[in-house]
Each structure stands twice: as C-alpha cells, then as structure tokens.
Amino acid sequence: MIKERAWIAEIHLSGIVVMCALRLRWCRFSFLLFVAFGQGVTFAQNANPDSTEAVLETIFSPRRAPRARTMGLVQRSFLDLLEVTRPKLEMALVIDGTESMGAAIVGIRHALRQMVEDLQRYKADVSFQIVVFRDEGAQSGVASFPLHTPRIAQQDGTQLRSFTSDPEVLREGVEQIQIESGAPYFPELIDLGIHRALTELNWSRAADVSRWILVFGDAPPFDEGFMEAGSRARRRIATQQLISTAKRLDIRISSVLCNSRDEDLVSYRGVLTKTQQFMNRLATDTGGLMLDLSYADIRNAIEDAARIQRVRYRQIGKLTQESIAAARKQAREQQTSVAEQRRIRLAVLPHVLLADLQSAGAFDPARTEVQIAAELRHHWRAVPGAELASSLAVERQVMRFKSQGIRGEDLLPALATALRVDYLVWGSVLEKDGRLQIQSVIYQQATGQELLRHTVGSSGQLPVVEVMSRLMNRLVEKVIESGADPRLAAALELIGAGSLAEHRLLQPVTDAVDARAPLLKGFELLEKALAYPVGSAEGTPLLRQSRRELELAQRADQQNPLVALLLANVAFNEGQALLRRGQEDTARVHWERSSRWLKSAFARRAQARFSYLRLEIEADYALLIKKDFAGAASIYERLAETRMENPLHTTLRAHWMLAGIHSGDWGVAHAPAAATLIDGAQVRYHLTQILAHFEESSEADFIRRQLRWDDRNGENRFEHFPQIHDAVAEQIR
Known part of the structure; x- marks a missing residue:
C-alpha cells in the first residue's frame, strides 16, 4: 500500500489493513488488506514519469x-x-x-x-x-x-x-x-x-x-x-x-x-x-x-x-450534510450501536510501569507487555459501541509527550485528552518460570482518577492463553458491581450471558500456547511495518519479521483462520513493495501467495472464533475468489446491520465494501451482475453512513479527500467515486 507522508496503517486482531491518516485519532479495522486505500501502481502506467x-x-x-x-x-x-x-x-x-x-x-x-x-x-x-x-x-x-x-x-x-x-x-x-x-x-x-x-x-x-x-x-x-x-x-x-x-x-x-x-x-x-x-x-x-x-x-x-494508480470512476452525485445529519438522528432515536451516546472510547497501553513507558523498547512487539496490550485491545472491541485507539497512535503520542517533558502520572490525563478517549487501560506484568501475573488498571478521563484495577496470574489450572480472558471477565464484573461508572457499566451490561458478544469478550486469540506469542508479535510487527511507505528501508524488514512470526504461529495453530488472514496481508504488502520497485513478476508470486492464504482461511472458517469473522471470510472469498458479487453483497449487508453481535469496525468495513461493490469496483463493472448491483443511490447511502457514524475513520477521510468535501457548503465538489480495487481484484483469484 503506497502511502503519502501522512499515512499510517492500522490493523485489528480479527482482520487486516486499512490506511489511516496520522492526524486521525480513530481507526476502525478491516479484515482484509484488499480493502486498503493503497495508491498502488498499475502494471501499464509509466513508473518514472517526466x-x-x-x-x-x-x-x-x-x-x-x-x-x-x-x-x-x-x-x-x-x-x-x-x-x-x-x-x-x-x-x-x-x-x-x-x-x-x-x-x-x-x-x-x-x-x-x-x-x-x-x-x-x-x-x-x-x-x-x-x-x-x-x-x-x-x-x-x-x-x-x-x-x-x-x-x-x-x-x-x-x-x-x-x-x-x-x-x-x-x-x-x-x-x-x-x-x-x-x-x-x-x-x-x-x-x-x-x-x-x-x-x-x-x-x-x-x-x-x-x-x-x-x-x-x-x-x-x-x-x-x-x-x-x-x-x-x-x-x-x-x-x-x-x-x-x-x-x-x-x-x-x-x-x-x-x-x-x-x-x-x-x-x-x-x-x-x-x-x-x-x-x-x-x-x-x-x-x-x-x-x-x-x-x-x-x-x-x-x-x-x-x-x-490510475483508476476508473463512477459518477455518484452529491452527498450532503443534511443526509449525514438525518442518519445520525435516526441512529440516535433508534439507539443503535453506532449512535454517539452509545460510543465508548478506549486506549490500551503496554503494561509497563508508567515510569518506563517512555523508555527505549517500551513498545517493542517482542515484549510480553506489548503483546498483552494487543490482546486486551482485541477483547475490549467486543464491547458494543467500543472504539480503540491504535497502538501506533498511542506510541507516537507517548513519545511526543516525552519530548515535551510530560512524564509519570502526568501521562495519563495528557494521553486521555490528546487521544480523545474516555478510558485508558494500563498496568504491569511479572513473568517468572513461564507464568504471568498481570495487573490491569482502568483510568477514567472524566474524573482523572483510577476507576478500578485487577490482578490475575497464570497457573497449572489457568494456562497463559486463558489468562487474558479471566482478566477481562473480572474487570467487567468489577465495573458492573461497583457502579462507579454508569456509562461503562451500561455498555458492559449489554453483553448478555451466553451471547455472541460475551463469547468475543472472553475468547482467547488462540488455544495453542506456542502460537500465542508469535501471533501477537507478528500482528504488532505488521502494524508497524505498514506505518512506513511501501518498499521503505524501515517497513520492508518489519514485514519480513512479521511473516516469520506468523509462520511460526501458523505451524503451532494450523486451523486458526485469523493467522491465515494475517499471512495473506503480509504477502499482499510484500508484493506491493516489489511492484513499487518494478519487480512485477516477483510481485505476482506474492499476490498468488496472498490468494492461497485467503483460500486457507476460507477452508478453516468453521474454526473462526466469532460469527462475524466467519461471515467476513465468506464475503471476501465470494468477492475475490469466486467473483460471486451478489453473494458477497448479501453477506456484507448482514454485517452492516447495527446488531450487538457486529462490532463497530465490522459495520464500518461492510459499508465500505458495499459502497465499492455498488460503484462497480472489485471487477463488478465487468461482470454480468453489474446491471443489478451498480447503483449510485446505494453508494451514496453507504458513504453517508460512514461519514455520519465513523467521521474520524480513515475511510471517512478518504471519502472527503476523494470527493473533495466542502465543509462550508456541506457537500462534495467532485461527484465521481474511484474504483481503487479493480487492479487488486484481477490479481487475487
């Protein structure tokens, strides 16, 4: 994914890449790299223009x-x-x-x-x-x-x-x-x-x-x-x-x-x-x-x-501030999960002492404390209406404060304000003889005080892979029991016993002890790699390291479709880097590898730990491999519904994918289904939903830039939506 200086990539544990502008404070994550807003290079255009x-x-x-x-x-x-x-x-x-x-x-x-x-x-x-x-x-x-x-x-x-x-x-x-x-x-x-x-x-x-x-x-x-x-x-x-x-x-x-x-x-x-x-x-x-x-x-x-990349366009007409306001009003009146009053914003810090948070290596993916933060972000996203600041946004803000002399206890209120979060989750880790003792603390931005804390340790009866689930369970119980924060308690009470949300909240990322560390490390390395321009001296070695870690995780947990999706992402981005350097034949090898990993994820979708993960795999497989565009659209429509079992990042991505399908992207314009799927009104609807409910997302920023949004007049000045994924669709089969 080729990026400008202002771009950074962020990833969700249950999925893969979107591109996000650094100035944005929030990103909702997608499953597959294929939805990335990469500005890639086509095979036909001049790579070195005058x-x-x-x-x-x-x-x-x-x-x-x-x-x-x-x-x-x-x-x-x-x-x-x-x-x-x-x-x-x-x-x-x-x-x-x-x-x-x-x-x-x-x-x-x-x-x-x-x-x-x-x-x-x-x-x-x-x-x-x-x-x-x-x-x-x-x-x-x-x-x-x-x-x-x-x-x-x-x-x-x-x-x-x-x-x-x-x-x-x-x-x-x-x-x-x-x-x-x-x-x-x-x-x-x-x-x-x-x-x-x-x-x-x-x-x-x-x-x-x-x-x-x-x-x-x-x-x-x-x-x-x-x-x-x-x-x-x-x-x-x-x-x-x-x-x-x-x-x-x-x-x-x-x-x-x-x-x-x-x-x-x-x-x-x-x-x-x-x-x-x-x-x-x-x-x-x-x-x-x-x-x-x-x-x-x-x-x-x-x-x-x-x-x-040169792309085709679809004329879609005008988006308006009035339609955005109407979408927000409807969500507010129906009290759906995308309504502003239902949103809970959090940032999870590496579980190191605050005094050590600005030290060298505090955000190193190889550290257990960083992997714990990654897994906690994954669990917290199961809370209906929850939005999580990215680890890279947190790291860069922490380092910025270091240069400004903001340290120690002063970090918490400063970070909460700068990241615009309601809660910070931080803590500490003790590791001895292969066992972990984890203490996690919830800091409340509104009061500037610690809300609660809990400590849990692994043992013979509680293996490492289940420690985080136990920790999350006790944190949820304490928030509800204490009544100290009615807003957070209300959000957590929406997670009913035995519900899909509870399942997501408490499920570990893997049951395989040997897969856990390389999976979390590979994920963090991939996220860091994508913060750099494609093919850069900084990003390329990080991609290689991520691939090595994820391959270790895959060997230890071969039936986990999440690992296959992350490996598909790595292969895609390595191909993009090679393509950027003009190595087209080698790039195609990586594209083929990415396709194989996507097929592997589909073959193992029954082992997906969450229903929405299985549905997204099926939708992406239908779109990219089978080229069943109508079938893919039908699944994305389910994922776009504001149900409690659909996390916000999944709802966002579904709207984004549907906007592309209805604009003729992903090869739809050349398919027999084009006559029934291409619909400018549907494109406007899904883009409006993104602007209304995910206004600080990378997708919304992309829409505003591509359509030349005019804040003064409350409408777009350019009425043509780019079909940015056609080239990808040709390569992934």
Whole structure:
C-alpha cells in the first residue's frame, strides 16, 4: 500500500489493513488488506514519469493531486480553481517548442489524454486550443497553432481560431508539435505566445464559460526594451499589456515552470529568477497559479503523485450534510450501536510501569507487555459501541509527550485528552518460570482518577492463553458491581450471558500456547511495518519479521483462520513493495501467495472464533475468489446491520465494501451482475453512513479527500467515486 507522508496503517486482531491518516485519532479495522486505500501502481502506467507529464497527469485529479502546499501553492490548488469556475471551460495550452523543452513536450503528449479525462469529470463542456512559441530562428516560425480547427470570421474582418472538444483533434495537434532550435539566446518569445493565445483565439464571451491559459516553459521573455538587429531577437509584448488584455477578456493565466535539458542547465539557472518573476506576476495578477518545477521537492511530490494508480470512476452525485445529519438522528432515536451516546472510547497501553513507558523498547512487539496490550485491545472491541485507539497512535503520542517533558502520572490525563478517549487501560506484568501475573488498571478521563484495577496470574489450572480472558471477565464484573461508572457499566451490561458478544469478550486469540506469542508479535510487527511507505528501508524488514512470526504461529495453530488472514496481508504488502520497485513478476508470486492464504482461511472458517469473522471470510472469498458479487453483497449487508453481535469496525468495513461493490469496483463493472448491483443511490447511502457514524475513520477521510468535501457548503465538489480495487481484484483469484 503506497502511502503519502501522512499515512499510517492500522490493523485489528480479527482482520487486516486499512490506511489511516496520522492526524486521525480513530481507526476502525478491516479484515482484509484488499480493502486498503493503497495508491498502488498499475502494471501499464509509466513508473518514472517526466515532471511535466506528471503535472498534467495529476493536478486535475482529486485522487492523485498532491496537497497544495506540497506543490508550493500556499492557499489554492488547481483543483480549487477548477471547482469555482463556471460550468464550461475553455483552455489554451501555450507551449515552448524549443529544444530545451524536448522532454517536457514528450511528457505533454503522453499525459494529454489523462488531463482531458480528469477535466471532463468536472466539466461537461471542456474545449481546447494550443499555441506553440519558439524564437526568431525557428523554421516553423515564431509561433504556430497545431490544431486544425475552423477559423471564425469576426465583424472587423479578422478570423479567430476556434476551440475544440474533440480529443482526437487535440491528440493529433500535439503529435505535430515540432521541437526546434531556440537560438540565439535562452530567453524565448513566451510573451508572444501568450499574446497570440489572448488575441487570436475565439474566446467565448458567455457568462457560463471560464477561460484559462496554461503556459509551459523553461525560459523568460527578453527584457522589456531589448532589441538586437543582427539576430532580430527582441521583446514583443510588455508584461503589463499581457495582464491588462487577460483581465479585459476575463482570462486566468497559470504557468508551469518546467525543467530544462542538461546541456542548458547553466543558462536555465542563470535566468531562473527572471522566469519565476514573469510567470508569478502573470498568475498573481490574473487569478491563476504558478507551479515551479525548478524545486526538487515539488518535482518529487508531483512525480510520486503520478505513480499513484490510475483508476476508473463512477459518477455518484452529491452527498450532503443534511443526509449525514438525518442518519445520525435516526441512529440516535433508534439507539443503535453506532449512535454517539452509545460510543465508548478506549486506549490500551503496554503494561509497563508508567515510569518506563517512555523508555527505549517500551513498545517493542517482542515484549510480553506489548503483546498483552494487543490482546486486551482485541477483547475490549467486543464491547458494543467500543472504539480503540491504535497502538501506533498511542506510541507516537507517548513519545511526543516525552519530548515535551510530560512524564509519570502526568501521562495519563495528557494521553486521555490528546487521544480523545474516555478510558485508558494500563498496568504491569511479572513473568517468572513461564507464568504471568498481570495487573490491569482502568483510568477514567472524566474524573482523572483510577476507576478500578485487577490482578490475575497464570497457573497449572489457568494456562497463559486463558489468562487474558479471566482478566477481562473480572474487570467487567468489577465495573458492573461497583457502579462507579454508569456509562461503562451500561455498555458492559449489554453483553448478555451466553451471547455472541460475551463469547468475543472472553475468547482467547488462540488455544495453542506456542502460537500465542508469535501471533501477537507478528500482528504488532505488521502494524508497524505498514506505518512506513511501501518498499521503505524501515517497513520492508518489519514485514519480513512479521511473516516469520506468523509462520511460526501458523505451524503451532494450523486451523486458526485469523493467522491465515494475517499471512495473506503480509504477502499482499510484500508484493506491493516489489511492484513499487518494478519487480512485477516477483510481485505476482506474492499476490498468488496472498490468494492461497485467503483460500486457507476460507477452508478453516468453521474454526473462526466469532460469527462475524466467519461471515467476513465468506464475503471476501465470494468477492475475490469466486467473483460471486451478489453473494458477497448479501453477506456484507448482514454485517452492516447495527446488531450487538457486529462490532463497530465490522459495520464500518461492510459499508465500505458495499459502497465499492455498488460503484462497480472489485471487477463488478465487468461482470454480468453489474446491471443489478451498480447503483449510485446505494453508494451514496453507504458513504453517508460512514461519514455520519465513523467521521474520524480513515475511510471517512478518504471519502472527503476523494470527493473533495466542502465543509462550508456541506457537500462534495467532485461527484465521481474511484474504483481503487479493480487492479487488486484481477490479481487475487
């Protein structure tokens, strides 16, 4: 799963990966990696795009556009400009056609189709023109119009070149751009190219049309007043005249300052400040933007964005704040498990002394204290309405407080506030002669006091694998008996004797003593690995360690479907890392391994310790292996119901999977069932449920970003949902 700098992966013990933004405080977990919001690389696209190609591939795509600040844009992005424009758009591309721009022109040719498709998702009517400028010595002349479009006669007798919305005409025109000498000097006639775009094109005057010029160049114009008789080089149009003409015609001028070829770098750098000043003034004074590719960090951000997977889209229409509020009201009135008043938020810390929590290795997955915290998170999620902060969120907050000098007893209230939890669970562990004594404490954020504590130890009659179940049972009993916290007691009282929730609460993750430690360690290592970018020096070895631990767990507990699911996850992510490095054949081996582990989990689903785990395995198997999309949707519908036996993370994931299925993702669009399954209204319903009840989840963050959610107007500005799992569906069989 390829990630931006802000992304972190989190996992639930009963399942596998979702991607979560670091700034989010809550994540609800999914069973399978296949629901991850990875930005992976397809097999067909360019893994190393030119910077200019990358610009056109990304800046008009909500999915692939880097953040505005990443591109050096302080307040607005190109998407922001696009979203506030009128229903129709006319765009003139003004391109430097000299030798130093050779790579950039090739990039424009490659990316033009993608740019047109991106723009057409926003605007039903988009039309184009192209102006190519050069210098006095060019064989094709100082400027040319490579598009073969009709000329429109004007009342004064002049003829203006029309715009075209025909992508084939546009493609043919770009292919005809000739790269010619820019002699005698590095400055070019960029001023003339922009002026011709302003004055020789048939710009619409209609009120519903936005008018843009997008300039691509690597050199400034000649200085104003410059003229040389011998070479005929001279400045043609003053900058202020260009700005005044653009304002009169209501045309925005944006610029992309491209890189130059290696042999021109000395000249390029010598006039770079002038190029920046010229382009920046045009953009600033006409309401456009300037994207400066002379900065390495901006180039890297754009090129990385262009490697994000190209996907298909499904138009789904508008989500609204009113529909989100209505969903919340309905849950509140019906008192379902997703209603806000039913939520219980907790964070579980490694069971080490508070004085040692900020020491080196306190969060090491090899430590028994960390494995105990992982298992406790698993048990606490059985409580109806419970949400658990991730171990990585806890670790990073603890380390942040260490740098701020917050330590010891002061950690508890600080952590509870920062993590926005109602309760912290922490404690200590004594280990001797293979036996454990565990003390667990519940800290109440509302009072800032310890709520209760309990100690339990393993023995010949109470094996290690059952200690945590005994501990949870006594903690629940004490909360209810004491009556000290009516809210937590009310949540725990919903767990009826003999119920599925009680079964989840008290069941150990494994009955095999030899499997417990490697299972919990492998799980924690996997979670840490996925906090890093795919293929990174930090994450790759953690994946390998996780695989080794989980293989040990699998050998000790071969019938446990959970272990098979985690191994499927590891194999998937190792394949993604290899794919990122261009090792496609080796990546496919890991994808096949991931498929085998999923099939193994399905074969052992009867041994699943929880009903929802069995159902999710069956749903994922139907979706990914059998390609029984209708059958998968039916099971996910059951899991999306707000029943007590369905944990919140399962409800969230079910809504997410159903949104994908009804949008045509997962290969549904190409299946016979597409006619009955693809439904924009159903997509809106499930996305609304996520935004209403899981607003701080990674899924909600993904929805808001991909659909360009507008808080001010309470609706999405982009109406197309990406089908991000088609490539995965092709590989997992």
